[in-house]
Every structure is written in C-alpha cells, then in structure tokens.
Amino acid sequence: MSQQNIGGASSSNDEGAGSSREHDRLLPIANVGRIMKHILPPNAKISKEAKETMQECVSEFIGFVTGEASDKCRKERRKTVNGDDVCWALGTLGFDDYGGALKRYLHRYRESEGEKVNQEQAGGGSGSHQPRNYLD
Amino acid sequence: MENNSEKSAAQSSAAYPTLSQLNVEKNKQEQLKMFWTDQRREMENVNDFKNNLLLQPTRIKKIMKTDKDVQMIAAESPVLLAKASELFIQELTLRSWLNAQENHRRILKKDDVTDVIMQTDNLDFLVDDDANATDGSTPSVVPFYGSGGSNGQDGNNLDH
Numbered sequence: 001m002s003q004q005n006i007g008g009a010s011s012s013n014d015e016g017a018g019s020s021r022e023h024d025r026l027l028p029i030a031n032v033g034r035i036m037k038h039i040l041p042p043n044a045k046i047s048k049e050a051k052e053t054m055q056e057c058v059s060e061f062i063g064f065v066t067g068e069a070s071d072k073c074r075k076e077r078r079k080t081v082n083g084d085d086v087c088w089a090l091g092t093l094g095f096d097d098y099g100g101a102l103k104r105y106l107h108r109y110r111e112s113e114g115e116k117v118n119q120e121q122a123g124g125g126s127g128s129h130q131p132r133n134y135l136d
Numbered sequence: 137m138e139n140n141s142e143k144s145a146a147q148s149s150a151a152y153p154t155l156s157q158l159n160v161e162k163n164k165q166e167q168l169k170m171f172w173t174d175q176r177r178e179m180e181n182v183n184d185f186k187n188n189l190l191l192q193p194t195r196i197k198k199i200m201k202t203d204k205d206v207q208m209i210a211a212e213s214p215v216l217l218a219k220a221s222e223l224f225i226q227e228l229t230l231r232s233w234l235n236a237q238e239n240h241r242r243i244l245k246k247d248d249v250t251d252v253i254m255q256t257d258n259l260d261f262l263v264d265d266d267a268n269a270t271d272g273s274t275p276s277v278v279p280f281y282g283s284g285g286s287n288g289q290d291g292n293n294l295d296h
Contacts, residue, residue: 049246082210094258
C-alpha cells in the first residue's frame with residue numbers, strides 16, 4: 001500500500017474534501033501535457049500515467065521550494081516570500097541551473113514591472129516600492 | 137534536437153555495449169546542456185512576462201498556499217515559480233524521454249519518469265520514504281495513488 005503525501009510542504013488533503021482540494025493541489029493536466037509535448041520530438045507519445053505522475057511531481061516541486069523559501073523568511077522575520085527567496089531556495093535544494101537562470105528572469109521581470117509602475121504612478125500612488133501581494 | 141535523439145537510438149543498438157553506453161551518456165549530457173542553453177536564451181527574449189507563461193500564477197499561488205506556514209506571497213513569486221515549474225517539467229520530461237529511447241520506445245511511460253527520479257539526486261524529494269521496497273520492487277514515487285482523495289480518476293492505474 002502506498003503512503004500519503006510526503007515532502008517539504010504538507011498539503012492537508014482531507015479525505016472528505018475530495019476532488020476540489022485535489023483541483024487546487026494540482027496543475028491542469030492539459031497544461032502539463034502541453035509543456036511535456038513541447039520538449040519532445042513530434043512523433044513522441046506520452047502515456048496518461050506519465051502525465052499524471054508529472055502533475056504530482058510539479059506540485060511536490062512547488063511545495064518543496066515554497067517550503068524552503070518560507071522557512072527562510074520566517075527565520076529572517078519577514079512575512080513575504082519574494083522572488084529572491086524562491087531563487088535562493090532553488091539553489092539550496094540542488095536546482096542550481098534553475099536558480100541561476102531564474103535570477104536573471106526575475107531581474108528582467110522586475111524591470112518590466114517597474115516600468116509599468118512608473119506609468120501608473122503618474123497620479124501619485126502610495127509610492128511604496130514593495131511589490132503588492134498577489135491578489136486574484 | 138530531434139536528430140540527436142535518433143542518433144542516440146541508433147547508437148544504443150551498436151555492437152559494443154560499453155562504448156555505446158558511453159556514447160548514450162555523453163549524448164544525454166549534451167542534450168541536457170543544450171536544453172539549458174536554449175531555455176536561457178528563450179528567457180532572455182521574453183518581454184511580455186504575464187502572457188508568456190504556460191502555467192497560471194493563480195494556480196501556482198494556490199499550491200503555495202497549501203503550506204500553512206506561508207504567510208504573504210509577493211506577486212513576482214508565483215510568476216517565477218510558474219517559470220521554474222515549466223523548466224522542471226521540461227527537464228524531467230527530457231530526461232525521461234532519454235530513458236525511453238534507451239529502451240527503444242517512442243512512448244513516454246510512467247516508469248521512465250520514476251526511473252529518472254530514482255537516478256537523480258536532486259529529485260530525492262519525490263521518493264516516498266515510507267515505501268516498502270524491501271522486496272526489491274520499485275519504491276513508490278510521488279503519491280499518485282493517495283490513500284484518500286483521488287484526482288477524480290478511477291483506481292485502475294493502481295498496483296496495490
């Protein structure tokens with residue numbers, strides 16, 4: 001018999017909550033499948049089980065990295081997990097290639113967001129440089 | 137990249153396994169290196185960050201939030217993790233595919249993925265620590281068949 005969830009971030013999978021909780025815990029299989037196809041030769045096929053396994057793996061990956069980043073924030077008495085924390089976590093957890101490439105990506109993302117903020121602040125906003133919390 | 141894949145398949149069936157294995161391994165490393173070079177170049181050329189993503193930051197954020205210890209999340213974090221997840225899927229898929237090729241298959245199967253997970257150090261977090269692998273069978277990897285909730289799928293893929 002196989003065991004329930006392991007890994008860094010524990011997800012609380014109540015057995016009663018069922019599929020809606022799973023829906024939140026996993027990324028859409030269509031998106032996952034598309035990304036997988038993207039990297040393979042055109043004649044390659046992917047079994048459904050392989051896609052489902054990948055779905056689970058990605059969620060574990062996200063939880064794992066997030067947990068590490070969040071731990072760092074807690075130790076440093078910070079409330080907000082930011083991009084630098086994510087990059088740091090990737091490096092610490094053995095994903096050096098990711099950390100390096102994404103640092104650069106983050107830098108460019110911030111620049112592009114910064115430009116937007118400058119345009120929006122024409123009327124004088126809060127002036128706060130802190131990235132706002134992610135709202136739906 | 138497609139040509140290299142076919143070359144690798146041809147080399148795997150060469151007369152001298154040892155030499156062939158070396159070539160396969162070398163080819164693997166080269167493909168992975170190329171993968172990273174390509175990805176870095178692609179990322180360098182992204183200008184519209186939000187629309188470029190194949191995974192939605194809102195979904196990523198939901199997954200991040202399943203960790204009760206996480207308090208606030210800066211807007212940039214799910215965007216970054218979305219990109220990281222893309223890379224993760226692609227790299228793991230590529231590695232698994234190289235595995236499938238070694239077995240002369242053109243269909244990527246779950247075993248290919250779990251094989252890679254077992255062989256790759258930084259993927260240890262995906263191995264189920266409590267697996268009963270004492271009989272030499274493959275330890276379970278990633279709780280695809282969880283004990284309670286399911287993906288809304290039937291249990292027809294389970295092997296108890």
